[in-house]
Structure formats: C-alpha cells, structure tokens
Amino acid sequence: MKDVIQELLGQALHQLVKKDYLPKEVIKEPAEEIEISNCPDPKMGDYASNIAMKLAKTAGLPPMQLAEMLVEHTSRSRHIADITADKPGFINIKLADSCLFKIIIDVLEDGDLYGYRQPEERQRICVEFVSANPTGPLHVGHGRGAAYGASLSALLDAAGFDVHREYYVNDHGRQMDILAVSVWLRYLELCGESVNFPASGYRGDYVYDIARLIRNEHGDHLRHNKFEVSDNLPPDAKPDAKPDAKSGADADTADGAAEDDPGDKEKHIDALIQRARELLGKDGFRIVFKTALHAMLDNIRTDLAEFGVEFDEWFDEHKLDKSGAIDRTLQQLRDAGHVYEKDGAQWFRATTFGDSQDRVVVRDNGRTTYFASDIAYLESKLLRGYKPAIYVFGADHHGYIPRLKAAAEGLGHDPDDIEILLVQFANLYRAGVRLSMSTRSGEFTELRQLREEVGNDVARYYYIMRSHNQHMDFDLEQAKENDLDNPIYYIQYAHARIASLFRKLEDEGVRYNQAIGIDSVKLLTNDYEQQLIRGLLQFPELIQIAAEKRSPHMLAHFSHELARKLHTYYNAERILVDDENLRNARMCLLAATAQVLRNALRIMGCSAPEQM
RNA sequence: GCGCUCGUAGCUCAAUCGGAUAGAGCACCGGCCUUCUAAGCCGGGGGUUGCAGGUUCGAUUCCUGCCGAGCGCGCCA
Incomplete structure (x- = not known):
C-alpha cells in the first residue's frame, strides 16, 4: 500500500515540475525515496509523508505551501479517502474504507504467508550464528545469539531473502585438544588412576559423561598409568588461580604468592596434550577427540533443536584445511601483496585496510592461526554467493570486525558484503540479584537449565524483545514466577x-x-x-x-x-x-x-x- | 591510553535510515466479572532523553568535548 502512495506523490511531483512550479531537482528518482510513515495518531490519517519538508529548500518554498501544492496535484485514487496538508508540512493520507476492509480478506487468503514478501528472485544471504566452540554445553550467553540469529533469519526469510543458516564448528583448534585431554584424564580417573586434573582443563560433569562413553566402548584400552601421564611435565598453576583476582593482597604486599605458584597452566596443558598424543598414538587420540567432539555437537544440536533453532549447514572448520582452502586463500593474499614475513611468522597487512594492527596468519612453527581459517571461511561464504554474509557475534568479539572487513577487502571483495551484527550481553537476575555467568561459579550457566526453568517460549521472547545492540537484564522472577506480567x-x-x-x-x-x-x-x-x-x-x-x-x-x-x-x-x-x-x-x-x-x-x- | 556498544519515567525497555504532544510493561493509586477465558479492560500520577555545545525548518536520533556503564586491544581460540 505504501508503494501506491509513493507512486502517487511521485506523479504529483512530476506534474509540478512539468508546469514549471518546481525545479526539476526535486524529483526523487526511485519513488521509494519518498518516505512514507504511519501517522502517530489515527485521527490524522493512516499514512504520512514528510516529503514537502524535505524538499522545501530545493523547491524554494515554505514546507506548508509545498505540501498544499502536492495535495492539490495528487490524482484521486480509489484507495484514498482523504489527503491533507497539515501543520508543519506533513501530508496525511487516509485510506478508503474499502481498502481497509480488503486487508481482512488479504490476511485470510494469504494465511501463513501474510506479511511475507515473495519476489521472483530471492537474494541469497547467509546468517552465521551461535558457532560456539563444541567444548561444552551452550550457556545462557549463547542463548541470546541463538534466539536472535534464528528470529533474524526467519524475519529475513519473510522479507523475501533466500536465507542460509549456518553454524561454524570450531573442531580444529587447541581448545578442542584441551577438551580431548580433559576427557581422557577423566577416563583414566574412571579406570582408577589418580592423575591430577590441570587448571585449564574442562571441569563440567559432561566431561565425565563422555569419558564413561569411551570406557563403555573401549574398556581399559586407552589406559596409561599416572607416572607415564604426568612425569616431567612443566608445573601447572593452582587450580583455583584467578589471573586477575582483585582480592586485597596485591603483588607488592604478598610477593610470596608468585613463588607458591610458579606454574604456567598454558605450558602445562600444551605439554599434556603432547603427552596424550604420544601415549595414545594417532588412532587412540583420535578416538577420544572424535568421541568428545561428536558428543558435544550432539548435545548442542539437540539443545538448539529443542529451542526451535535449526541450521541449514554445520560448517566444519577442519574441512577448510583438508580441502586446501586455507592455503589457497593465503596464497591469494600473498599474490595480492598483502602478506609479509616478520620474526619467522607470516602477517596479513590488515593495517592497509584500516585495522589497528597487522595479524599473524602463519605462526613461526608453521601452523596457521585461527584467523587464517576465518579468512578462508569468509572467502568460502562469498564464493558461495551470499550477499551479504551476515555474522552474529557476541559483543565481546567486536574487535574482530576491522580484521574481517580488512580480510574481505584484501581478497578483493567489497567489505560491505560481510555484515557483522553484535549481540550485547544479557545479565540474568533472580529476585533482583545478578547471577554470575562464569563457568567457574557454576551458579546458573547452561541454556538448557534456563529453558527448563522458564520454558522455551518465554526464553525466546525475552531474548529478542530488546534491541540486539542494547544491554539487557533478564529477570527470572518476572519471566517465570509472575506469569501474569x-x-x-x-x-x-x-x-x-x-x-x-x-x-x-x-x-x-x-x-x-x-x-x-x-x-x-x-x-x-x-x-x-x-x-x-x-x-x-x-x-x-x-x-x-x-x-x-x-x-x-x-x-x-x-x-x-x-x-x-x-x-x-x-x-x-x-x-x-x-x-x-x-x-x-x-x-x-x-x-x-x-x-x-x-x-x-x-x-x-x-x-x-x-x-x- | 586507544577502540567498540551504550546512557530515555522509581525499575526493565520502545520510539519506523532526523519528524507532529517522547511511548509501553512492571511497580503505585482508583474503577470494571449473574453475559464470549479478569492470564483481561478502563482511568490516574510519574520526564530538562547523562552534562555542555554544534549542525537545521525540526535532534532521543547526526557531529565535537566531558561524565558514567559494559566489552575489547596476543604468533589464544
């Protein structure tokens, strides 16, 4: 209906120009440029346009006078009951009754598709969301991304786009190795070995579940004694060490703390991963790794499906490596002269495209970085023809925007072909008390718990009822106990x-x-x-x-x-x-x-x- | 220190790429069930849109500075 009005006003403008009342600069080329909004008060009419005020300057006329001229020259349409020029220069349009009544019939005829635009050719776009590392169950922070991404996708579908929903599975990185080792250590524990659990290992109960799965399947075949496992490893940090603990004791008052705890948990876990690979061999490690990965993906997939969130594709990171896509993409950047060597590593010159610093793509040990995979993945999306490729990120990832845009540009794409949307954090409250969302506290973390407590409908609605770039407080009491409100x-x-x-x-x-x-x-x-x-x-x-x-x-x-x-x-x-x-x-x-x-x-x- | 997202009623948030008198819900006060679900409806109070400037016919919206909140600034993922 809006387009009809745009058309009519556009024609009126043309007429006024033809009669030399107005300079030809006032013509808005696509009629869609003419803004049509809803009247704030239905007594004024149904639709309003601010076109007269917008054009007053170029027309060299007071807005009100221009509005009146436009009203006069708008041809009578059977859709319009009344058209008037009002106060500062708005043009208000009241639809004919017949037009309004027909809406009811339209809705009944279109049914589930009412409101859905169905263009002949649908623009293909991709929405990537959630993409949480499969190292643990989804937590409530992922919930907002899931709800937002799913609703956004459905909305874009309704608006006439061909939407491809995608989950990027980080199945290739160090975090997955840490999960595998965590599972293995729990498995050894179940076998009766009393090994120490590393500070940066994954501690959730689900790790035991996976360990149990492996033991049922493979018995004690993957067992090694605790001395083999932990001999000669670099010292671990204390399990409870919090790097940025803001307790009263500062470094200068309690310098003993550093000596008590000389370990480096990162070095320790890396060595442990190496040890696991050696003891288990390629096949043994793979069993643990794959079981853990599949168990977590099943967990996440089921969780999301129960939440009403479905994907068209689960895109595995390791495929980018296996197919050579990472190498190809890096070569493409090299050929374009955007890669240089420094300190034994290879750097993408992101600063050429506005990023604050250059980024490593190949480490001095020869391994590609996570960002290298990101670039290859980005290229994959754009090669598949999605325009735009939409990313839904948690707000904590906003630092990635400049480098991703830079990568897109470095690969010869328009940076606007990727669109990164940030979802701000949701704070959970119970009876006015903020709940900690850190995994460590274990207070209230899993999306599944939230869904069970308040129900899927409530969770979905609460997550999306606020603008995605607005911080949000999610009060469980209001969401659940007081359902009247x-x-x-x-x-x-x-x-x-x-x-x-x-x-x-x-x-x-x-x-x-x-x-x-x-x-x-x-x-x-x-x-x-x-x-x-x-x-x-x-x-x-x-x-x-x-x-x-x-x-x-x-x-x-x-x-x-x-x-x-x-x-x-x-x-x-x-x-x-x-x-x-x-x-x-x-x-x-x-x-x-x-x-x-x-x-x-x-x-x-x-x-x-x-x-x- | 630099950057990103923000700051609107007591609380949680809207406000259609700059529009008309800044709106809802919760909370508070007062009305409405012998009749279709009262999980509802109607009415009321409540605001210098963080502060100070600027841009223009017009600013919650855009620009600059300041104050405040959250989050980022690794050859981590």
Missing part, C-alpha cells in the same frame, strides 16, 4: 482467546460462515475494529522495516500492541452477537488477527497456543 503470555493469550471464541461458537452449534463474514466486513466500523484492521495492515510493512534494521525486537512490540488491541476490543464489544452478518464479519476479523499473531509468533520462535 509476562508479555509473551499476554500475546499468546490473545491468540488463545480468539481460538476460544471459535470453540464457543461450535459448542453453541452455530456455524462460522466465512463467506458471509467477508461479504459483511463493511459492518466493522467501530473504533476497536478499525484499530485492529490497521494493525493487520501494518504487519507486512513492519516485516520489511524490521528486516532492514535487523531488528526482530520490533516484532515483539508489534505483537504486544496487536494483542492489546484485541483485548481492548474483546472487553468493549460482544463478538458473538445474534446478527449473523455482523457476527461472521467479526469472526473474520478475529480469524485474521489470530493469523497475524501466529505469523509474528512463528518468526519470533514462539508457539501460538489454542488455549491457555
């Missing part, structure tokens, strides 16, 4: 309420006749009904705006608003009246409202219950 229940209740009316009708043996209803929609003239219809009208436009702004939280607000309109209507008017025409017309409106609520809830990843 929970916005997601409020929305779902509106949907259930409508379903309940249809049930009621059936119980009373009265048939709902949609044909009669559609013929009678013109009876829906009271304020409440008009408000609801306008809500339905706004939905497709909201999808487009929210998608452009990568802001699924706008759907949360929209849904709440639509639910409020429904509840208000329900309280003010009796829906199931005796008059057959009016009753069926109202039921049509409610059916359409339920449909829009369903569509919005689906994009947000929440269910639309028939009863509550």
